[in-house]
Amino acid sequence: MIAAGQDVPDLLPARMVNEFVYCPRLAYLEWVQGEWEDNVETVHGRFVHRRVDDEPASDVPAPEEADPARPQAARSVMLSDPELGVIARMDLLELDGRVATPVDYKRGIAPDVPNGAHDPERVQLCVQGLILRANGYACDRGILYFAASKRRVEVVFDDALVAFTREAVLGLRTVAMSGRLPAPLVDSPKCIRCSLAGICLPDEVNAMSLPSLPDEVRRLVPARDDRIPLYVQAQGGTVGKRDERLRVVVKDEPPQEVRLMELSHVALFGNVQVTTQALRALCDQDTIIAHLSYGGWLYGITAGLGHKNVELRIAQHRVADGVQGLAIARAMVTGKILNQRTLLRRRARFATCRASRAPRSAGAPSGIDRRAHGGRRHGRETVFRRVSTAFPERGRLGRRGLCGRGAESAPASR
Numbered sequence: 001m002i003a004a005g006q007d008v009p010d011l012l013p014a015r016m017v018n019e020f021v022y023c024p025r026l027a028y029l030e031w032v033q034g035e036w037e038d039n040v041e042t043v044h045g046r047f048v049h050r051r052v053d054d055e056p057a058s059d060v061p062a063p064e065e066a067d068p069a070r071p072q073a074a075r076s077v078m079l080s081d082p083e084l085g086v087i088a089r090m091d092l093l094e095l096d097g098r099v100a101t102p103v104d105y106k107r108g109i110a111p112d113v114p115n116g117a118h119d120p121e122r123v124q125l126c127v128q129g130l131i132l133r134a135n136g137y138a139c140d141r142g143i144l145y146f147a148a149s150k151r152r153v154e155v156v157f158d159d160a161l162v163a164f165t166r167e168a169v170l171g172l173r174t175v176a177m178s179g180r181l182p183a184p185l186v187d188s189p190k191c192i193r194c195s196l197a198g199i200c201l202p203d204e205v206n207a208m209s210l211p212s213l214p215d216e217v218r219r220l221v222p223a224r225d226d227r228i229p230l231y232v233q234a235q236g237g238t239v240g241k242r243d244e245r246l247r248v249v250v251k252d253e254p255p256q257e258v259r260l261m262e263l264s265h266v267a268l269f270g271n272v273q274v275t276t277q278a279l280r281a282l283c284d285q286d287t288i289i290a291h292l293s294y295g296g297w298l299y300g301i302t303a304g305l306g307h308k309n310v311e312l313r314i315a316q317h318r319v320a321d322g323v324q325g326l327a328i329a330r331a332m333v334t335g336k337i338l339n340q341r342t343l344l345r346r347r348a349r350f351a352t353c354r355a356s357r358a359p360r361s362a363g364a365p366s367g368i369d370r371r372a373h374g375g376r377r378h379g380r381e382t383v384f385r386r387v388s389t390a391f392p393e394r395g396r397l398g399r400r401g402l403c404g405r406g407a408e409s410a411p412a413s414r
């Protein structure tokens, strides 16, 4: 994740160049905004890569030290090219003297297309080739290994592919620096396989922003959310963590466990303890913990750092500091006043008592209005009007207080 428009790192990951060629919006969502959702393809992809991912990065001999008589292979090799501004972790590097051949593992079957592979995969491999060249190796081709069909597909790094790859690297950097989310693809079959379709909403966004398109929105399947909440109501219980599970221990009862990945949120009722390890694990996976009284009153919520969308955070701060904040504050205060029905009804009872002691003539201000506003008539409509034009800060606070003042003298009861 990067801060859009400000902190584009010097080195772009080769995998993101792949995503950019697949769809610029996807690369932006993932890399700039920090969005991520799994689908069956991403999970299977990780499974195929599990050996490579778990291995520590290998050292490779420098080109001038490589022995042509002893071909070598190194796994999980991390190299970069500061001049082009890219970095890549190579699944496998085959070395034959100075000649290096990167091998990239792919989960699916080898596609039946003219170049033997789709452009995003070819470009990602070519980035690896350019990095190897920049580090002094001879590299004019690479291999895509398709696990499902157990086939090696050779990709030649010819001039056309190199130019296309350089263009993609520049395009990704430009888009990341622009700070603007690219538009979605239009009616693209790529969206059907995209794990971020539920976040991107391509057809919905296009239907709203491109009036020339038909209104029809495809039924792209969003990521499934099969997670469930965990309620712990046993008094004296403790919620701890063991491996990738939460373990609920209650005296004189067998412990119960639930997998962390299956939890949508955790609700703790009354005297239930939670260990630091469990708290940290839940925060880490963005699962909130609600702290409630024995009877179900909500006291507070523990949450992780939440959404990693830097742009959202920046926009929130901008809104809070600028004039937009005033409109939001007005709307919030108006909403709060509208929700004061309970208080007004309580005051109405009080006013009825006053009225029975001191009858008033028809049309005179009610007890609610007089007491709430120092004897002057200010109904709710008047207060709404004042709130909707209130400016600056002190004015807003004053208007809200105007409505609350009547409530403060009301009998305290719930």
Ligand code: SF4
Pocket (backbone or CB within 6 Å): 022, 023, 024, 025, 026, 029, 183, 184, 185, 188, 190, 191, 192, 194, 195, 196, 197, 200, 201, 202
């Ligand atoms: S859903 Fe389509 S437009 Fe949106 S990020 Fe994925 S591929 Fe791109």
